[in-house]
């Protein structure tokens with residue numbers, strides 16, 4: 415762990431205070447941060463002065479001047495990371511993942527695995543691909559000699575390690591312009607609940623949300639993200655995630671006729687169907703109800719004037735039928751993944767894990783519905 419020690423020495427010189435914690439390699443999670451003694455709830459474990467951030471403001475003028483103003487901040491930070499040939503950030507860079515370490519990101523998977531992603535993840539991936547292609551073309555036009563892999567590496571670092579910091583000087587700028595990179599804090603891994611974090615004008619502060627024993631990993635929460643988002647944006651999924659959701663668009667849309675689609679589109683309810691650990695979303699209830707009651711009754715339901723009780727049994731029966739079919743198709747996809755040789759084991763493993771988590775959500779709902787229906 416010499417690199418980590420060098421980073422901590424460099425960080426301390428820059429005024430970064432770490433208290434009772436240490437970065438450590440953790441199986442399956444790259445580098446993370448662990449407690450090295452018992453930590454009490456509320457204790458400040460890390461403080462990173464805002465003077466150490468890499469942001470839109472620290473990109474050298476010679477880089478910024480060559481790039482158009484409408485380039486995304488992610489694209490700009492990526493250009494800075496890829497073009498930087500000074501040794502200013504060497505110690506920090508040495509602890510960051512290499513391009514090969516990003517193998518689990520679906521963006522880098524072979525197309526044969528990408529096409530087996532769940533629908534929600536596929537949509538997220540296609541937006542991400544378009545964003546990268548746009549940034550790459552813009553930066554490539556200004557810096558034609560820039561190596562593509564170096565740019566992709568910088569782009570993925572910016573994608574997975576930026577924080578949102580509303581700096582006083584830039585309050586009026588658009589949301590994305592507040593993305594910043596910060597040393598040491600960028601080593602904290604994600605959990606669905608984690609330490610309390612606060613960005614003040616002077617520093618980013620991480621406080622223990624609970625007691626940690628020596629050896630426990632210290633997490634922060636990157637946001638209330640479901641597994642599809644975590645997989646595409648960060649390259650991992652979690653076995654336990656209270657915010658996880660399973661997308662149901664393909665399954666629900668496949669049974670809607672033209673008339674139902676029109677009714678739903680008119681009221682802004684076409685697509686975006688999900689279920690989580692507790693329930694099937696209201697949008698799904700509205701969509702399936704178009705097939706289970708009169709148009710008048712449906713309008714009253716979406717206007718909030720009818721609780722839908724009269725049509726609930728029919729909706730639940732339809733759901734049981736659809737979720738049953740969905741389970742069967744997920745099991746088929748998992749068997750297909752199992753027989754594949756394409757891509758790297760970590761890629762196939764993540765894809766299979768994602769489907770396993772979706773299947774668990776779907777089957778949990780199925781069990782509940784069957785119990786309610788007494789079937």
Ligand SMILES: C[S@@+](CC[C@H](N)C(=O)[O-])C[C@H]1O[C@@H](n2cnc3c(N)ncnc32)[C@H](O)[C@@H]1O
Pocket residue numbers: 442443444445446509510511574575600601602603604605647648649650651652
């Ligand atoms: C901000 S960095 C955290 C530090 C990172 N682990 C490293 O090695 O530098 C975010 C990346 O960490 C990994 N990560 C974060 N939380 C994770 C978790 N709960 N399980 C697995 N990987 C995680 C993912 O690769 C993600 O893209």
